Amino acid sequence: MIAGGGDSAVDWAIALADSAAEIHVIHRREQFRAAPETSARLHELAAAGKIQLVIPYQLAALEGDGERLAAVIVKTLKGEERRIAADHLLAFFGLASKLGPINDWGLGAHNGVIPVDPSTGATSAPGVFAIGDIAGYPRKLKLILTGFAEAAHAAHAAYAVVHPDRALHFEHSTTAGVPIRES
Amino acid sequence: MPVIHFVTTSGETLTLAAENGRSIMEVAKANDLPMLAACGGALACATCHVIVDPEWYDRLDPPSEDEEDLLDTAHGLTPTSRLCCQIRVSDALDGIRVTLTPMD
Numbered sequence: 001m002i003a004g005g006g007d008s009a010v011d012w013a014i015a016l017a018d019s020a021a022e023i024h025v026i027h028r029r030e031q032f033r034a035a036p037e038t039s040a041r042l043h044e045l046a047a048a049g050k051i052q053l054v055i056p057y058q059l060a061a062l063e064g065d066g067e068r069l070a071a072v073i074v075k076t077l078k079g080e081e082r083r084i085a086a087d088h089l090l091a092f093f094g095l096a097s098k099l100g101p102i103n104d105w106g107l108g109a110h111n112g113v114i115p116v117d118p119s120t121g122a123t124s125a126p127g128v129f130a131i132g133d134i135a136g137y138p139r140k141l142k143l144i145l146t147g148f149a150e151a152a153h154a155a156h157a158a159y160a161v162v163h164p165d166r167a168l169h170f171e172h173s174t175t176a177g178v179p180i181r182e183s
Numbered sequence: 184m185p186v187i188h189f190v191t192t193s194g195e196t197l198t199l200a201a202e203n204g205r206s207i208m209e210v211a212k213a214n215d216l217p218m219l220a221a222c223g224g225a226l227a228c229a230t231c232h233v234i235v236d237p238e239w240y241d242r243l244d245p246p247s248e249d250e251e252d253l254l255d256t257a258h259g260l261t262p263t264s265r266l267c268c269q270i271r272v273s274d275a276l277d278g279i280r281v282t283l284t285p286m287d
Binding site: 004005006027028029031033058077093097098111112133141142 | 215217218219221222223225248251252255256257258260261262286287
């Protein structure tokens, strides 16, 4: 059983179509937002009976003995329910940052974000730096560009922590090149 | 200024004044409500998923195909689910009620 309607869900359904005895793809609507070629392939495999499309359904509950999955209960938005026997469920949903144990590191994480000094990426804990989506400060722009810049800021700041006795001279990779490490 | 009623996952209702033109997500974040809104409103995730009060749902402009694509990735979808970064505050929405969804 594969849940989801994006590229990952459709790619896995197609990849497993030849090896799994049965594949069900559960999705909440007719349209798949996967690339057109992969969507077309999915519908070919469905027409050939290799993949069962369970549409428009969403996951509602799982049945099992506490160790192994036995069946997945799916429901439409109107409440119509089906029970489908399954050995495995692969769920492909969304993008969400989860801090997990980092929440307990005492870094003041709030709503999934750790406050940092934007000029260094320094958190409230000495020697711990945060960059990218996890790092927050006023007027942050959530851009990949910003993430790269934060990496450079944090690397410079961390260098001074790791090598307190060494001077770090500012360089551009375009003029100084990228150091090649002898292995 | 229009007001928005936010119902939290614990059932508490918070009523906030909102400037016209802002998105409901921006109002929620500016008031530090528990919402990830991970992509910042760029229509690249579904972490500002809210459930719009059925009385209000049909008064909104319908979701775009891009929003529908992202709603595919939201958990606990309902018939009146929306991404609130796509809902602009206006006088017509004065008093709208939305329920926040769990952050994880």
